[in-house]
Amino acid sequence: MEICVTKIISQKSFGYIFKGQILGSPTSASVLVKVTSQRMVGTPAVGEIWDVNGPETMTAWGRQIDALTAARNLPTGNLVKKFLSDRCPGIGPTRSQRLWDRYGMDLSAVLTESNLHELAKVIEPDRPILGSRLASYVVFSWKEAKAESDLITWFQGFGIDDFFLVRVCLKLFGDKAPQKITKSPYIFSSMLDWAKCDRFGLKILSESHQLDKPHLAPERLLGAIDSSMRDVLAEGNTCVTKTDLQKILAKKLIRQKDYPSDLPVRAIALAIENNAIIQTKENKFLPPGANYLENRVKTILLAISDLENSNYEKSILEKIINELSKGYNPPDEEQLLAIISVIKQGLSCLVGGAGTGKTTTLRYIVHLWKRLGGNVLLCALAGKAALRLSQSTGVIAKTIAMTLRDISDNSHDVCIDDDTLFIIDEASMLDLPTMYKILKTFTPRTKLLLCGDPAQLPPIGFGLIFHKLVHDNSITSRLTKVYRQTETSGIPYVASKIRKREVPEFIEFSGIGQGVSFIDSSIESIPNVIESVVAELGGFNNEELLIVTATNGGSSGIEDLNKKFHDIHREINKCAEIKGFLGQYFSSGEPVIHLRNDYKRALFNGSLGYIAEINTEDNSLLANFDDEMVNFEHEQLIDLYLAYAITCHKCQGSQVKRIIIPIYKTKLMDPSWIYTAITRATDQVVMIGDRCQLFNALQRNFSASTRQVGFNWN
Amino acid sequence: MSKSILPEILSKLEPYLEEIDKQWEAQPEDNRRPTLPFTGDGKVNVRDITKAIGLRQSQEQHFFKKPEIASLVNALAKIQGIKPIGSRAVADQIDKVVSNKLSKVSSEKNDLARALAEKDGEIEALRAEVVSLKAKIEFIENTGLMIRE
Numbered sequence: 001m002e003i004c005v006t007k008i009i010s011q012k013s014f015g016y017i018f019k020g021q022i023l024g025s026p027t028s029a030s031v032l033v034k035v036t037s038q039r040m041v042g043t044p045a046v047g048e049i050w051d052v053n054g055p056e057t058m059t060a061w062g063r064q065i066d067a068l069t070a071a072r073n074l075p076t077g078n079l080v081k082k083f084l085s086d087r088c089p090g091i092g093p094t095r096s097q098r099l100w101d102r103y104g105m106d107l108s109a110v111l112t113e114s115n116l117h118e119l120a121k122v123i124e125p126d127r128p129i130l131g132s133r134l135a136s137y138v139v140f141s142w143k144e145a146k147a148e149s150d151l152i153t154w155f156q157g158f159g160i161d162d163f164f165l166v167r168v169c170l171k172l173f174g175d176k177a178p179q180k181i182t183k184s185p186y187i188f189s190s191m192l193d194w195a196k197c198d199r200f201g202l203k204i205l206s207e208s209h210q211l212d213k214p215h216l217a218p219e220r221l222l223g224a225i226d227s228s229m230r231d232v233l234a235e236g237n238t239c240v241t242k243t244d245l246q247k248i249l250a251k252k253l254i255r256q257k258d259y260p261s262d263l264p265v266r267a268i269a270l271a272i273e274n275n276a277i278i279q280t281k282e283n284k285f286l287p288p289g290a291n292y293l294e295n296r297v298k299t300i301l302l303a304i305s306d307l308e309n310s311n312y313e314k315s316i317l318e319k320i321i322n323e324l325s326k327g328y329n330p331p332d333e334e335q336l337l338a339i340i341s342v343i344k345q346g347l348s349c350l351v352g353g354a355g356t357g358k359t360t361t362l363r364y365i366v367h368l369w370k371r372l373g374g375n376v377l378l379c380a381l382a383g384k385a386a387l388r389l390s391q392s393t394g395v396i397a398k399t400i401a402m403t404l405r406d407i408s409d410n411s412h413d414v415c416i417d418d419d420t421l422f423i424i425d426e427a428s429m430l431d432l433p434t435m436y437k438i439l440k441t442f443t444p445r446t447k448l449l450l451c452g453d454p455a456q457l458p459p460i461g462f463g464l465i466f467h468k469l470v471h472d473n474s475i476t477s478r479l480t481k482v483y484r485q486t487e488t489s490g491i492p493y494v495a496s497k498i499r500k501r502e503v504p505e506f507i508e509f510s511g512i513g514q515g516v517s518f519i520d521s522s523i524e525s526i527p528n529v530i531e532s533v534v535a536e537l538g539g540f541n542n543e544e545l546l547i548v549t550a551t552n553g554g555s556s557g558i559e560d561l562n563k564k565f566h567d568i569h570r571e572i573n574k575c576a577e578i579k580g581f582l583g584q585y586f587s588s589g590e591p592v593i594h595l596r597n598d599y600k601r602a603l604f605n606g607s608l609g610y611i612a613e614i615n616t617e618d619n620s621l622l623a624n625f626d627d628e629m630v631n632f633e634h635e636q637l638i639d640l641y642l643a644y645a646i647t648c649h650k651c652q653g654s655q656v657k658r659i660i661i662p663i664y665k666t667k668l669m670d671p672s673w674i675y676t677a678i679t680r681a682t683d684q685v686v687m688i689g690d691r692c693q694l695f696n697a698l699q700r701n702f703s704a705s706t707r708q709v710g711f712n713w714n
Numbered sequence: 715m716s717k718s719i720l721p722e723i724l725s726k727l728e729p730y731l732e733e734i735d736k737q738w739e740a741q742p743e744d745n746r747r748p749t750l751p752f753t754g755d756g757k758v759n760v761r762d763i764t765k766a767i768g769l770r771q772s773q774e775q776h777f778f779k780k781p782e783i784a785s786l787v788n789a790l791a792k793i794q795g796i797k798p799i800g801s802r803a804v805a806d807q808i809d810k811v812v813s814n815k816l817s818k819v820s821s822e823k824n825d826l827a828r829a830l831a832e833k834d835g836e837i838e839a840l841r842a843e844v845v846s847l848k849a850k851i852e853f854i855e856n857t858g859l860m861i862r863e
Contacts, residue, residue: 116831128827136834140842171849172861174842180863190859226862233858276862290858433856462858 001065002073003031003052005044013037013600015635018044032059035067036635041148041163041170042072047082049073069161074149080107088141090134095123099138111142147175154178158200165192182208186223194227194252215259221267224252225276229287233462237708238290238432242268242283278710286710290462293436294711297465300439301713304448305475307346314340317368324367328360335361338477342449343368349427349470350451352479353499354679355492358451359392361479362423365449366393369421377416379403380425381434382653383604387626389425399604400424400434407441418445426653427452428704432463432711455499456676458704460649467704468713490515491681498675501698509686511536512658516678516685518694526556526662527564529688537658537686540565540591540644543610544657547645548677550669556662556689559583561645566590578619580637586621588613593643593650594625601630606650608643648677657682663689669697672704723776723783726767731790738794748794750787757797758787 003020010017015036022029033052044050054067075083078100085096102122103110110119116135123138124131151166154177168191169177181187185204188197201223205214214220228248232240240248249264260266268285271277278286286294317340321331331339335357342348342365352358366376378397380386389397398406406414416422422438424430427450430438442448454467470476482492494516497504509517521529530547537545551557570577570587577585586592594607602625609625619634632640659681663669674697678685687694737749751762760777764770777783777799788798854860 114835116835117828120827120831128823129830132827132831132834135831136838139835140838168849172846172853174846184863187862190853190857190861222862226859230857230859238858287858287860289854289860292854293858432858436855 001052003033003050005046005048005050006030007046008044010633011043012633012635014638016040016044020050023049029063031056031063031065032061033065033067033070034635035070036638039067039163040070041152041166042145044070044072045086047079047086048075049079069163071152071163071166072145072148074108074146076108077105080111083145084138084141087145088134088138090130091123091138095134098122108142111139112146114139114143143175144170147177150175151177158203160196160200162192184219185209186219186226189223189226190230194224197223197227198252198255215253215255216263218270221253221263221270222274222276224249225267225271226287227252229277229285229290233287233290236458236460236462236464238294238463239280239284239286239708239710241708242285245285280710284708284710290432291710293432294463294709297432297436297439298711298713300442301347301448301469303444304442304446305345305347307445307447308344312343312372317343320368320371321364324364324371328363331361331364332357332481334477334479334481335364338479339364339368341477343372345475346445346447347469347475348447348449349466349472349476350449350479351454351470351476352451353453353455353482353492354495355482356479357481357483358479359389362389362425362451363393365421366395366423370395374419374421375415375417377403377414377420377422378425379423379438380653381429382426382606383602383626384606384608384655385426385653388655397425400430400438401604402602404437404441416441416443416446418443421447421449423449423451425451426456427466428454428456429459429652430466431459431461432465432709433461434459435463435465453679454704455672455702456679457648457652457672458707463711464704464707464709465711467707468709468711472713491678491683491685494685495675495679498671498678498698501671503691503695503698506687509533512538512684514683516687518663518687518691520691521688523664523690524555526664526689527561530556530561530660530662531564531568533660533686533688534565537660537684540569543591543608545660546591546608546643546651546654546656546658546680547660547662548648548651548680549645549662550648550664550666550673552647554664556664558645558647562642565644566642576614576616578614578616578621578637580619580640582638582641584637584641586611586614586637586640586642588621591643592623592640593646595639595641598639602628603630603639606653608654608656648673651680652676655680655682658684658686661685661687663687663691663694663697665690665693665696667700669693670700670703671698672702674698719773719776720780720782723767723769723773724786726769727763727783727786730763730767731786735790738790746794748796750790750794750796752791752796755797758791758799760787760799763787 002023004023005018005020007019009019017032017034019030019032022031050070050072052065052067052070054065056063056065081096081100084091084099085093099107099122116132116139119135119138120128120131123134148170151169155166165188173180182204185201186197201220202214205211205217205219211217228245231248245268246264249267253259253263253267254261272279275288278288278291280286321339338350338361342350350358350361366378369376376395378389378393378395379400380389380397381400383399386397386399403414407416450466450469452466454470458464458467482496494504506518507515509519519529534545547561549556549558549561552559554560566585566587569590573589575587577587579585588611590611592609592611594603594605596605607625609623612622612624612629614621621632623630623632659677661677734749738746741747751759753759760774764774777787784799791798850861
């Protein structure tokens with residue numbers, strides 16, 4: 001549907017609402033269009049013609065389209081003048097009128113020809129320097145809009161309506177996108193789903209390249225390699241064995257019975273020849289990009305580990321530590337050794353399980369380094385973890401995302417220099433790209449301390465750094481003495497048993513209390529047992545209770561549990577609900593989780609909060625995140641999910657008083673999963689399900705140890 | 715004017731002006747009257763000078779067109795408080811020179827403007843390429859994968 005934009009109602013970073021007239025409508029009918037940024041190409045302005053597709057509804061404000069796709073049509077005729085006036089910096093109505101007066105209906109063709117000198121003379125006849133500059137802006141803006149329009153049309157010709165892809169292509173290839181893509185039709189293999197990519201690629205190869213057997217084309221084989229590497233990285237690995245790679249390739253390349261069975265072998269040989277993959281001595285294969293990142297990270301870490309601060313006498317350090325311990329528990333021998341070791345080294349790891357005093361040790365390290373004249377940057381991946389770090393050390397800690405943003409903005413709040421000690425907590429969650437981004441900011445003598453627990457889940461992203469580094473005893477200090485809850489069946493005790501892959505003893509569940517319990521239940525009954533336990537624990541009030549489950553689907557998975565408790569909540573409280581996205585409904589008082597990083601609003605992927613109030617008129621809500629009220633308009637609800645139940649990965653870095661863990665058959669549960677889930681609770685854990693499955697889960701390897709990476713630290 | 719005329723005129727003019735200068739100097743310092751011929755409006759009388767040194771009237775023009783001749787006479791005119799030889803012709807000459815130069819500058823400016831426009835276009839193209847390269851590097855750093863072109 002073509003719509004002429006008449007008014008911009010709302011303009012936000014996540015999307016737009018605009019009003020427009022439907023072109024071709026006999027009554028010049030008006031319609032409201034709501035579209036998210038991901039579903040549009042370009043930004044709307046009054047007077048432009050937009051091509052909008054999506055379901056139409058009748059609302060209190062009239063006809064409304066929730067656009068599935070929206071793209072600007074290239075302006076023609078008189079609209080070109082308006083486009084230049086609105087879009088090109090420094091042009092405005094007067095100069096655009098000059099261009100229109102000079103070229104009239106030929107203006108769009110003249111702009112496409114890009115004769116800058118002639119355009120400059122028309123735009124600003126008396127000021128050649130200014131005219132020249134403005135002419136280049138005009139041509140650039142026009143070319144950009146034309147490239148956008150041309151690319152959308154071109155893609156639609158191949159049945160591709162993916163606007164994310166359009167935006168990426170425009171950024172990467174500019175106005176040459178169609179030519180580049182035609183030349184290399186598998187150029188998207190590392191970005192797009194293989195089936196889509198292969199359909200597109202085969203079509204181009206047979207039509208534009210006129211190949212009889214496009215399925216054998218080297219472009220396709222290399223594209224399959226890129227796509228396979230994408231799959232490898234999606235699993236968290238950075239390398240793959242030859243056998244596994246051949247299996248992945250076979251699924252991609254041999255789509256029909258008459259295709260040669262040796263295509264995977266051919267693809268690997270071609271990839272090695274073209275440096276599309278890196279082959280190791282152990283006959284494994286790495287994507288070149290990930291290989292580059294791992295090599296750079298290793299180089300920088302080696303340089304940091306060579307730094308030494310042997311100027312600091314042990315006796316002086318101990319004296320300062322003694323002063324710092326006034327009013328606090330002094331560090332024990334293990335902690336003291338750790339503190340001194342970190343101060344004296346360039347690269348350190350601090351490892352300790354729940355209740356071993358890791359936070360206490362960090363506090364000493366931070367204040368000792370500051371006392372010695374250094375400065376400290378404290379980070380954690382999750383917002384909650386950063387908050388806890390700030391509270392325990394007395395020094396402001398931020399998330400890594402925020403810290404990196406502040407560094408790139410040259411913010412005064414952040415100083416990273418030769419006297420900086422960069423401390424990262426929950427370092428087990430650090431993936432390769434994030435580690436690389438952090439290390440890129442370092443000066444030659446910046447020090448690094450990674451704190452964490454390698455028994456926890458590996459990063460969601462690809463790569464494994466911390467888990468590899470901690471094997472090096474020369475840089476790793478371990479805290480083994482457990483202080484918190486020393487009695488059996490306390491969380492630290494149970495956690496330490498899980499680390500050893502042993503089934504611990506449990507206490508009997510009897511309502512609100514301390515320690516870890518196990519309630520036996522059949523898989524079908526788990527949801528009902530969870531419901532009873534939730535009631536006995538006082539419900540989900542005040543964010544003190546969380547269900548950590550392994551799967552999205554299934555009766556004990558996230559979707560069903562969230563729906564169950566949403567219905568119970570509404571039943572008990574007789575409250576209204578609003579509809580979000582992805583089948584989510586929200587009511588006042590419910591726990592929610594934010595699904596992405598939003599630095600401006602200090603919300604992060606995994607931020608937990610609760611809904612303070614909903615607005616049924618405009619489907620918006622107000623949520624409380626760490627005592628900050630945050631407004632969510634309807635389009636922003638896509639970033640929220642109910643959080644009665646969440647996955648273990650999402651709760652990494654968070655802590656609540658009580659956790660409920662359904663235990664059932666799933667490959668996702670391994671010792672690190674269970675360990676991470678248990679250690680999210682400060683007071684109480686209730687496991688519900690099949691003890692045999694718990695035993696089976698503990699027989700599996702820690703998931704970090706199954707991850708295949710090229711990074712090694714010998 | 716051919717080269718041969720200038721020396722001939724100068725050979726006659728210089729002694730004449732020397733004599734004029736001597737006559738000037740011979741007068742009491744505080745009561746001197748111009749010895750160089752001048753018109754009613756106080757300008758140098760070129761006609762009288764031409765006659766005095768035996769040149770034809772048609773050769774008067776050289777006094778206006780040639781700075782080598784005019785400057786000799788004007789040096790004395792300045793001392794004696796007389797307005798210099800008719801600047802219009804000289805000015806016209808100067809104007810012509812300036813006008814030629816402006817023409818040349820304008821043409822050069824046009825060339826420069828064209829070159830500038832081309833350079834601006836190149837800059838924009840380079841900017842677009844930088845954006846593209848940055849996007850490719852960002853893709854590698856975020857995904858560990860490369861884009862095969």
